Every structure is written in C-alpha cells, then in structure tokens.
Amino acid sequence: MPDPILELRGVTKTFGGLTAVDDVSFAVTRGEVFGVAGPNGSGKSTLFNCITGIPFGPTGGEIHFDGTRIDGRRPHAIFRAGLSRTFQKDAEFPDLTARETAALGGHYGGGLRGAELRDAAEEALDLVEFDVVRRDMRTADVSVYGKKQLMIASALASKPSVLMLDEPASGLTRPEIAALDRLLLQVNRTGVTILIIEHVLGLLLSVSQRLLVLNQGSVLTEGDPQEVIRDPRVVEAYLGGAAA
Amino acid sequence: MTRNQRLVALAALILLALVPAVVTDTYTRHIFIVAFIYGTVAVNWDLSLGLAGLFNFGHLAFFGIGVYTAAILTTALDISPWLAIPAGGVTAAIAALVIALPVAKLQGIYVVLVTFAFGQLCMQVVLSQGDLTGGAEGLVRLPYLSIGDYAFIRDFRFAYYYVALGLLTVSVISLLLLAHSPFGKSLRAVRDNPDYAAARGISVARQRVLVLVASAVFTGIAGGFYAIYLRVASPEVFGFSVATLILSMVLIGGAGSILGPVFAALALTFATEAMAGTRGLEEARFIIVAAAMITVLRIAPSGAINIFSRFLTSGRKT
Numbered sequence A: 001m002p003d004p005i006l007e008l009r010g011v012t013k014t015f016g017g018l019t020a021v022d023d024v025s026f027a028v029t030r031g032e033v034f035g036v037a038g039p040n041g042s043g044k045s046t047l048f049n050c051i052t053g054i055p056f057g058p059t060g061g062e063i064h065f066d067g068t069r070i071d072g073r074r075p076h077a078i079f080r081a082g083l084s085r086t087f088q089k090d091a092e093f094p095d096l097t098a099r100e101t102a103a104l105g106g107h108y109g110g111g112l113r114g115a116e117l118r119d120a121a122e123e124a125l126d127l128v129e130f131d132v133v134r135r136d137m138r139t140a141d142v143s144v145y146g147k148k149q150l151m152i153a154s155a156l157a158s159k160p161s162v163l164m165l166d167e168p169a170s171g172l173t174r175p176e177i178a179a180l181d182r183l184l185l186q187v188n189r190t191g192v193t194i195l196i197i198e199h200v201l202g203l204l205l206s207v208s209q210r211l212l213v214l215n216q217g218s219v220l221t222e223g224d225p226q227e228v229i230r231d232p233r234v235v236e237a238y239l240g241g242a243a244a
Numbered sequence B: 001m002t003r004n005q006r007l008v009a010l011a012a013l014i015l016l017a018l019v020p021a022v023v024t025d026t027y028t029r030h031i032f033i034v035a036f037i038y039g040t041v042a043v044n045w046d047l048s049l050g051l052a053g054l055f056n057f058g059h060l061a062f063f064g065i066g067v068y069t070a071a072i073l074t075t076a077l078d079i080s081p082w083l084a085i086p087a088g089g090v091t092a093a094i095a096a097l098v099i100a101l102p103v104a105k106l107q108g109i110y111v112v113l114v115t116f117a118f119g120q121l122c123m124q125v126v127l128s129q130g131d132l133t134g135g136a137e138g139l140v141r142l143p144y145l146s147i148g149d150y151a152f153i154r155d156f157r158f159a160y161y162y163v164a165l166g167l168l169t170v171s172v173i174s175l176l177l178l179a180h181s182p183f184g185k186s187l188r189a190v191r192d193n194p195d196y197a198a199a200r201g202i203s204v205a206r207q208r209v210l211v212l213v214a215s216a217v218f219t220g221i222a223g224g225f226y227a228i229y230l231r232v233a234s235p236e237v238f239g240f241s242v243a244t245l246i247l248s249m250v251l252i253g254g255a256g257s258i259l260g261p262v263f264a265a266l267a268l269t270f271a272t273e274a275m276a277g278t279r280g281l282e283e284a285r286f287i288i289v290a291a292a293m294i295t296v297l298r299i300a301p302s303g304a305i306n307i308f309s310r311f312l313t314s315g316r317k318t
Helices: A044-052 A075-080 A098-109 A114-127 A144-156 A174-189 A201-207 A225-230 A232-239 B003-022 B026-051 B059-075 B081-103 B108-128 B154-179 B182-192 B194-198 B204-230 B240-253 B259-276 B285-299 B304-317
Strands: A004-015 A018-029 A033-037 A060-065 A083-085 A162-166 A193-197 A210-215 A218-223
Touching: A004 A044, A004 A193, A018 A033, A018 A044, A018 A060, A018 A193, A018 A210, A018 A218, A033 A044, A033 A174, A033 A201, A044 A075, A044 A083, A044 A162, A044 A193, A075 A083, A075 A098, A075 B194, A083 A144, A098 A114, A098 A144, A098 B182, A114 A144, A144 A162, A144 A174, A174 A193, A174 A201, A193 A201, A201 A225, A210 A225, A210 A232, A218 A225, A218 A232, A225 A232, B003 B026, B003 B154, B003 B259, B026 B059, B026 B154, B026 B182, B026 B204, B026 B240, B026 B259, B059 B081, B059 B108, B059 B204, B059 B240, B081 B108, B081 B204, B154 B182, B154 B204, B154 B259, B182 B194, B182 B204, B194 B204, B240 B259, B240 B285, B240 B304, B259 B285, B259 B304
Parallel strands: A033 A193, A033 A210, A083 A162, A162 A193
Antiparallel strands: A004 A018, A004 A060, A210 A218
16 A cells, blocks of 8 residues: 555444444545445444544544544644544534635644735635635625535645545535536645545545445445446445345 | 724724713712723623633623632732732633633533532632631722822722723723634634534634633723722622623623623613612612513524614615
8 A cells, every 4th residue: 555644443433332333444545535435324424523533533443644643632633633624514604704714724723824824725715716706705604515615625724634525515516516526636636635425426436536335334345436336235235135 | 893893882982081071970980980890891701602602601700709809919918909900810810710621621501500600619618718708798998099199089980980991991902802813713613613613623622711711811800990999899799680780781782792792781780770779670670681681682682783783784785
C-alpha cells in the first residue's frame, strides 16, 4: 500500500449488545478518492463518527492518521490535525454569514489570522464555487446546495489533508449532484484526499478511485468501484438474495 | 450589528451622558444608576445565555460574589473601595472558572441544575458565615467612593452616575468587540451546532469555560460597585426577585443581541420602580414583568430589539 494517510485497524463500535461497526480495517491512500457504500444501517455513518470522534469514538481498534494514532483524541484536535468532515444533515451556523462560516474553519482549524484568514476563506469559497453575491448572506438563508458547499468550504479553509463527506448528495437535485460531482473532483485535484459515504451510486462511482462496501457493520468487499458493484455479495446486500 | 443599530446606540449614549444636566434630583439619578448596574449584569448574562446558548442560571451568583468581595474587603480588611470593586470582578471570574469546569461538558437541563445549585450554594455560604458576611443581616455602612476630599455621594450622586454609565459603556463595548471577534463567532457556532463547531476545530468545552469566566468579570465588578454605591451587602442579591428581573431584561431585550438587554434594563428598572410606588401594583410588579416577558417572546421570540430593528429596516425601505 503506497503511503496510506488514514488507516483503520479492527475498528469496532458497540452500543450495549448491538455491534454497529465490527472489526473494520482499511487504508486510504494519500491523494485518492475513497468511497464507502452500503445499504441503510450498514454502519457507514457510525464509522465516520468513530473516525472523527463526533459524537463518539470507537469502542475498539486503532485509527491512524498521517502516522499518528488519533482514536481517543478530542474531535476539535482531530480536525486541527487535518482530518475534516461534513455532515449528512444540512449542518449550519444560521447566524453566521458564508464568509464567517468559512473563516471559522480557517481560524480554529488552520490557526490563520487577519488577511491570511480572509484569503483562505475566499479561496475555499471560490473552490466550491459559492456565489460571490451570497457570501455576506446569513447561512440560514442559503439554499440546501449552498449549505453543502459551505460545509466543504469551511473544512477546506483549514487546508485539511483529508476531507470526509457524509452523504453529500442527500437532498440535492440531479443538476446539483452533477455540480457536486465536478466540485469534488476539483477539490481532489488540489491534493485533498477524499473519503466519501454516499447512497447515490452514480456519484460514488463517478468520483471514487476505490470503493469499500459495508454490510451489517462489517467490510463486505473493497477494490475497483466497477468490479465491486458487480460482486454478487454486494448485489445481494443491496437487493436481497433473489437478485443475486 | 447594523449601521442603524450603531447610530441608535451612539445616540442613546450621548443622551444618557446628558441626562444629569436635565435630571437633577437624587432619586431619578439613583434609578438610572441602578439601571446601569442591572444593564451591565444583564448584558453579561446575555453573553453566556444568549450568545453562547449556555443555560447558566447562576449568573446572579457572580454578581453576589462581587457584592460580598467588595463588602468584605472594605469592612474586614479596610481596603480602598477603588480596589475592592475590581476585586469583585476577579473573585467572580475565579468562581466562574470553578463552576465552569463541571458545566463545560454538561448539556441542557444539567447545566441549569448545576448553575442554579451554585447560586443557592453561594447564598448558603453567605448566610452561614455570619462573622464575615453579616449573615442574613448583611454588611452595612460600607465606605463610599471618593477622590481626595470629594465624596461621590455629593451633588445628587453626579459622579456615581458617570461611574455607572462608564461601567456599562465599557462593558457593552467590550462585549460588542468580543461578539464580532472569531471568539464571538465561535460562541454562536457552539450555541447553534456544537457537533459542527467541534468538526471545525472549536473546543466546545473550552469555549464554554471561557465564556462563563468572561461573563463573570464585569458582572463581579458591577456587584462590587453596587455594594459600594448602596453601602450595603445583602444576601437578597442571590434571591429570585433580582434574578427574575435581570433575566427578563435579557429575554425581553433580545437574547444574543447585546444591546437589547441594555435598553430593556433601562425600561424595566424605571417601570418596576414606578410600579413600586403605585398603590396596588407594589406586589404585582414582578407578575407584570413576567407577563410582559411572555408577551414579547410570543410576538418576537428574539426580543424587543428585533421589533425595533424591523421597524428601522422597513422605514429605510419605504
């Protein structure tokens, strides 16, 4: 494996008697787009939560980021180390403007100040193609797609190494998903490694260079996206035994 | 803060600075001074409750700690009131740090319970340590402020008026600067979405500790000034009446707005004082204030200042 930037070794998360993530191991290579798929309840979002510590860390296993073990670290410290995430729901800071939201990530995550911070925030907003005339608008008044753009911009303003996207296409229209597809590839071209969970398979297959499928908390398979989706076990997990 | 709000705030400050030229009686000036002190406490409560969304119901304990710090330092240790007043800010900040550590990682109702219990604990300490605090009787005959031979109680409390207005002004300006700083924005982020805030590098627990300490500084100073101004320290400052009145100022004025509670402090202090002197309303005044709070929150959940802002905005559009 050439230069893994994020590596999970036997990560497990239990809630009482329920094992939501069961002994999951994989490694994300620096600079790639790594997709995670799986049917509802397969443990994708729980896995994201375990990696970022928001709102909980794993029960067992190890998570290494850029050579350093990060499981057990506090969420803000994980972000400051360069591992940022977005949320499935439209997370927002309704009272802050788009510029302020982007700058917040640059200030607290990247330690930037003054003109450097303003430039980083503007660059991040430019990169996600956030409308210039809406940048001083309160986030509460921004569209669903705009909020997704802002979540990514506020992460990018801190110059992260890895961007983790939790179902970024949820709630978007087809043209917006197409725009998001273009945007993610654009972000990846700047050198940011992307780890993406997505239900919209078209988007996932379009952007991912490798794909991992989770089922009932465990890794079902991992590899080239086109090969993975043809795997009978994956078809069965998504569509049931009869389909396979 | 919009340009219109800044202009209104500046105009209000100029008017308040000119008040002593018109209002020359001690009683009315006294009401203004109390309103300025309550305004300082309310605006700092707004910092933790409104801006940071921390359900801190022990804020008046910081005020009471300031009151007793100034009272004890001046009576038991014979320290100058000029030093005892800021010392109130220091002890209140230390107390805030102590209470903030357990509160920082709590949520919702647990924050309310712990901070409320803290306020009650402070009152019990004051009541039980009668040798130092005067117990239920409190401490009286505290020294007044003076510069050289000039006592501030002279000239119908002319000097006290400006010290109180200065305290309020410095506190409001500090909070406005803080609210517009990255720290202030991080507080709003923590209030509105703590998980998202943590995912952008903000330590939620740390910001909560800092905001509680910051909100206690001017509150403690206001408490110290209140004790020296009235020349008395009474355990009533930890009671429900003052807490309810000041909470009403925050909520009626507009939680998170900074300026709203200042205007509400002026309006409510004068209103409750007027009702206290009106036959039949003496005991009903707090009920009326509570009813006003419910009415304003029903019409404009974000407070009266937003009704005013909307009026200004619509005026500009027409």
